[in-house]
Amino acid sequence: MVGPVQGADAAPNQTIYVSNLNEKIKKEEMKKSLYAVFSQFGKILDIVNLKTLKLRGQAWVVFDDITAATNALRQMQGFPFYDKPMKIAYAKTKSDAVSKADGTFVPREKRKAIEEREKEKARKRAAAAGPVPAALPGQMPGMMPGMVPGMVPPAYGYGMPPPMAVPEAPAPPNNLLFVENLPLEASKLMLSTLFNQFPGFKEVRMIESKPGIAFVEFSDENQSTVAMSGLQGYRITPTNPMLITYAKK
DNA sequence: AGCACA
Numbered sequence: 001m002v003g004p005v006q007g008a009d010a011a012p013n014q015t016i017y018v019s020n021l022n023e024k025i026k027k028e029e030m031k032k033s034l035y036a037v038f039s040q041f042g043k044i045l046d047i048v049n050l051k052t053l054k055l056r057g058q059a060w061v062v063f064d065d066i067t068a069a070t071n072a073l074r075q076m077q078g079f080p081f082y083d084k085p086m087k088i089a090y091a092k093t094k095s096d097a098v099s100k101a102d103g104t105f106v107p108r109e110k111r112k113a114i115e116e117r118e119k120e121k122a123r124k125r126a127a128a129a130g131p132v133p134a135a136l137p138g139q140m141p142g143m144m145p146g147m148v149p150g151m152v153p154p155a156y157g158y159g160m161p162p163p164m165a166v167p168e169a170p171a172p173p174n175n176l177l178f179v180e181n182l183p184l185e186a187s188k189l190m191l192s193t194l195f196n197q198f199p200g201f202k203e204v205r206m207i208e209s210k211p212g213i214a215f216v217e218f219s220d221e222n223q224s225t226v227a228m229s230g231l232q233g234y235r236i237t238p239t240n241p242m243l244i245t246y247a248k249k
Numbered sequence: 250a251g252c253a254c255a
Contacts, residue, residue, distance in 0.1 A: 010252085017252060048254055060253065089252090096254045108254080 014066045014098060015091035016073050019058045022082035027051060029241060032181075033233050034061055036243040037081065040173055040225075042068025046097035062095045082233060171248040175200075175224050177216040178247040183237040184211055190236060191216065198227035215247055 010017070021030065031047045038044060043064035050056070063069040069090065078085040099105035106114070171178075179191070191204045195216050200223025205215040218224035224246070233241040 015252095019251075046254080050253065050255080052253095054251060055253070056251085058251065058253085062254095092252050099254095 010090040010092045012066050012070060013090040013092075013094070014064065014069045015060050015062045015095045016069050017058065017060055017089045017091045018086055019089075020084050020087040021049075021057045021059060022084050023051075023057045025082055030059065032243055033081070033241060034059055036245055037076065037079070037232055038063075038072050039245060041072040041075070045101060046095060048095070060091055060095060062097045079229070171246040173221045173225060174246050174249060175218045175221050176247040176249060177218070177224050177228055178245050179214045179216060179242050180212060180245075181240050181243045182212045182214060183240040186212075186214070186236050188214075194231060194234070194236075195227055198230060199223055201227070221246075 018034070025033070027049050030049050034047050034049070035044060038061050041063065044061060045064060046062040047059060048062070049059040061069075061072070063072065073088045073090065076086055077088050080086075096105060182191075188204050188206050191206075191214055192201075195201050195204065198218070200219040202217040202219060205217070207213070216224075216227070218227060228244045228246075231242065232244050235241050
């Protein structure tokens, strides 16, 4: 049998479906925090988070490739995030961001229209031809006039814009953390106190001319990773959940 | 629980 099987998990996909998310968190914040937590696994093409009745508490994180998605799924399964354990599965279908990147994207309205047209053609053909004739020698079943084996859809048809701009590639895991979205009142002492709870803490560095960010150094990347998980989204003030990523070195 | 692309 072909296609998704009822009751089975979705097949591996470069998009993960994340559910059991805290519904109180606003969309923009949720996306930023998901980005902060998942970008360590690979390039993220898009994050979709809708708050409609049917879709709240869920998000789709679209990765560049399925290896990244698989690692994210395995490593972040059950990860406590805004006080709730994340539930992660592969998405059931291909994301638009992926279709846009590989040139196969067709807007939904057009997809519908095209389907209708194909159906209509099929009906007419069936009516005109009567009983199905045997295929001519050398003709492949299912081929239509004008079709050529191996034909592919046009890249970037339909006047679509190029794929969305993507945040620059995140740094690989390492011992130095980059902290952003800090409130102005965040001090070196506050941050040191906070990060010092985690083993391997070495120092906090802030830059006078760049408020809102800090670098936090640990002895090794395992230790920095633990601290990142522990403080991701932590609020020094109610308005600024901190965003922690690995620093570029 | 809920699988979309505002």
